[in-house]
Every structure is written in C-alpha cells, then in structure tokens.
Amino acid sequence: MDDVSGGGPSGSLPRAVALLRALAASGGGGMRLTNAAETAGVTPASAHRLLRMLVDEGLVEQDARNKHYRLGIEFFSLAARAGNPGNLREVCRPTLLRLSASLGDTVFLLVRSGYDAVCLDRCEGPVPIRSFTGDIGGKVILGVGQGSMAILAHLPEAEREEVIRFNLPRLLNFGPFDEVFFRKGIEQVRESGYAARGTGLLPGMAGVAVAILDREGRPLAAISIGTTVERLNAERLPTVVQVLRREAEALATKINPFDVALRRPAQHAGSF
Amino acid sequence: MDDVSGGGPSGSLPRAVALLRALAASGGGGMRLTNAAETAGVTPASAHRLLRMLVDEGLVEQDARNKHYRLGIEFFSLAARAGNPGNLREVCRPTLLRLSASLGDTVFLLVRSGYDAVCLDRCEGPVPIRSFTGDIGGKVILGVGQGSMAILAHLPEAEREEVIRFNLPRLLNFGPFDEVFFRKGIEQVRESGYAARGTGLLPGMAGVAVAILDREGRPLAAISIGTTVERLNAERLPTVVQVLRREAEALATKINPFDVALRRPAQHAGSF
DNA sequence: CCTCATGTTTGCACATAGTGGAATATGGCA
C-alpha cells in the first residue's frame, strides 16, 4: 500500500517476516496465498516466491489439499531447541517448579516484548486454568492479566506512558474499559509491588504476579500464579505474595548481570 | 564456500535463515558476529547487515555488553504458534490434561516431521520422567520411543519403508540395533494398535502410545504415556491401553471433519 | 457437463537492493 513507485526490490527479508507474521496470526488453519499476501502487504506474485522459499527452508508448510500455508513444525522445533534469551527459562525453571509444587497452582513466566508480554514458561498445577497468556509463547497485551500488569506497572514512566497510549485502543476489544480505573490499577500495583485479581475478565479465575527487576529497577520478567478465585482468597493471598516476592528477589540477584539492548525502541504495531 | 564467483546477491532470505539456524544452534548464550557468519557460511559484512535487519524485526536480540547475538522473544512467540496443523495442540490439550490427571503419568503429544517425530505438547505427571522426546519441541528419530514408534508403524507401507531405510543408519548411534527385531516390533505395534515398552533404552522408564489416525488410516499424531517400569506393570498395562485407545478415537472423530473449508468460503474467524 | 470466477503460477524487462572486499572504528589485552 505504502510502497512507492519503482519496480525494484525493497527488502525481501522484511516481506518474508511479514508473511510469517501473517501466517502466525492465522492460527493453525493456515491461509491462502492471496490472503497472506494481502495481510502482509505484498503482491501475490512476491508472496508466492517468498513462501516457496520459506517452504524450502522448512519454516513453512503447505497443505497439499487446500494449498493453505501455515508455519511449519520445523520452525517450532527449531525455536524450542534453541534455548531462550539469556537462558532466562533455564534459570527460572527450578523456581517455577518449586512454586508450582508448593502452591499447587499453575505458574507462568512472562517477559515483555514490545507492547505485549510473552509467556516464556509455564508449570501446570493440578487445577485446570484458563488464562489470557495461554500456552508457552502465548502473547498478551501489556496490562491484561496479572503478570502482564506487573511488568507494565514497573516500567519507567516514559516507557509506561507510551505503552499505555498505544495499548488503550487495543484494550477496548476486551470489553468496556475505563482508562481511569486502569491507571489506578497500575498505580496500585507499583505501590504494593504485586498484581492481584486484575480485571476479572475470566470468570472464576484469579491470579497474582510480581515482577523481577534488574539493578536499575526495570522489569525483566514477571512470575505469575494462575488459579481459581476460591483458592486465592483474602486469607491466602498475603502468603502467596510473600512467597512470590522472595522467589522473585532471589531470581533478580541471580540474573542481575543482564543488560539487553533492543535496537529499535519503538517496535512494530504487531497486528494490523 | 560453495558460492560461485560474481559479486551479485544470491538470495538474502536463505542467508538470514542460515544465520537464525546458527544462532539457534548456539543455545541461549548467543554468538559473536564472526562466529555466526562462519557457521552460516556468510561473509561478516553480510552477516552484520542481515543480523541488523533481524534485530529490527525483533527476531534477534543483541546483548549490549558482549555484542552477542541471540534469538529474540519475537522469534519464540512466532514459533510457538507454528506447527499446529488444524489447531491440533488446542484440540488435544484437554485430552492430555485429562489423561495426565486420571493416569497420574506424563503425557506426550507427538507428530511426524520428516524422518523424526516432534513433541507438540506435554503434560507433566507427578512422577519425574526421562524421555527421548524431552521438552515441548523436542525431536526424536521416528522409531525411537513409543509415541514415535506408534506413528512409524501406522504409516502407509511405502512411506514406512522409506523412513526405515533412512533411519536405520541413524539408529545405530543408539547402541546395538537389530533390524529384524526392529521390524518385528513395528509389525507388532501395527497389529496390536499400541506401542509399549519399546527398546528399553532408558533404564527404569517405560511408556505406551497409540496413534491418532485420520479417515484414511494415516497417522496424524500419537498420544504417549511416559512413566516408570514399576508403574506400567503387566496388570495395569491393558487398562492404560484401553484408556488411551478411547481418547485417541475420540480425538480422531473430532479432527476427522478435516474438510472445514467445505462449509463456508471465508471463515477465518480465529480465536483471537 | 459446461461456464465462469477466483485464486495460483509463470515470464519478462527493469532497476534497486544485496553482495564481497577493503578501509575504518571499536574494544580488549598485554
């Protein structure tokens, strides 16, 4: 759409990545060529060539019957075997296991990614849970859910404001949303040091989260507990918070020598 | 190395993917530019440009202190949505949870990927388990382990033979291997409809698996139980097999109306 | 069964984006 004139190449890599993003957004069902091309903002011809390359590389699969393209298992496996940024997952894994065992609830490890939070790891508890974060790798808007909220609340003010400004429109899709109430919630989290309950968008579900901060006080990640409202009553909450805080602090001191620089401060919008 | 003459571009996408593969192979620690360039077979200059692009896309992160490049969170988030044909994972998740809860063992969901099987999902049981498959995303040679064996055994004969021929050399790395015995095992699995015990390569560990077949009898995936030899005694085995069979058939009928496209032309509603 | 429409694949000429190699900046180490 915004491509001007010319008949020359304007970067094959960004286009390919855009296609990958489109396919990822389409879910397990996959997408037709035309649709993917449109979503990625590429001409069908280019989309065809690029997707063929990606198929050759094993990153994309094509369903033989309906020609739908989808992200390939190879891709999945590659990432899973790759470890993860700074070995955060390996470092935190013991903590998650311990928390899951001692509390008997499902534990999440979340990190920030642009205007979203991503679930890096998850330890199932015995009680089935519904959560925004969903599976490992799942993304959620920064500010939705306790873990996500814990990260947002501890961001430096400038960054926090930018995220809020960007996310407010997106949050409207989650139902009636009140900015004042939202900001109040953020304040509360920053002051208390933990995020609990949240907006109650998932009926019957509840959670607590604390952030893992680096030396400068910037949030590296968040540990989050997902459980039911009955299990997270007013009596038990303080205990859980205390346990989480202790583990989060232990982790913080463990991974302190980390300073990851993202090249571009403002990232792409994600969806279109 | 194998690049011929000229000074012209020979495809930026393959090079970028090669770099991603190199970074993935390096684990969470990351790699230096030179090292990555060498591993990927690219000149340092190109590696630098490509990596910068990838950083801009969010697929790669650069450690501010070491300048080490490593895969970024975006990459993991994307990959987590990959390899999920027909939302297999979401569809099977409840079953896995149910099985894990009722049997008290660890449950795996495996799918085929070329000559290997990949672990798509995994539900931990209370008993710690060692398995070839390992974590989610883990790969294992088709034929090693029960789930993997269940898939292999139910492949159409031509395909099966091809896989066996390709994998036999690879299997030698797993210790003394007897082709006759191996083929006999495959036959047994196909006849009985389940794979149990297997080769006993992991001392103390045992497992059972059944395949999920589509309408034409081709294996879509396999559900596998990992446990200890004590827990999977001759007395309990039939029960477990029966439970697995029932769940597998239920899943099969659930996934079978694979021609979802028949109903409505545009239905990419997606689950947000 | 034939026809039409939508979607997919291939050719083509052009010019730009990507390439390798050399030159330059950066940074660790003795």
Place this chain on the structure above:
DNA sequence: TGCCATATTCCACTATGTGCAAACATGAGG
C-alpha cells in the same frame, strides 16, 4: 601505551527480486 582481533561502514558492480500481465489450475453454480 600500543597491538591485535573483532565489529562496522563504505563502495562499485550486478544479478536478484520486483511489479505487471498473461497463462494456468481449481472449484462453484447453473
């Protein structure tokens, strides 16, 4: 401080990716 290794930038060349348009499957509807 000076040296070496590594990271980054510069530059001219060209072949690779590009858009457009025409051929080619595919499947729906009459």
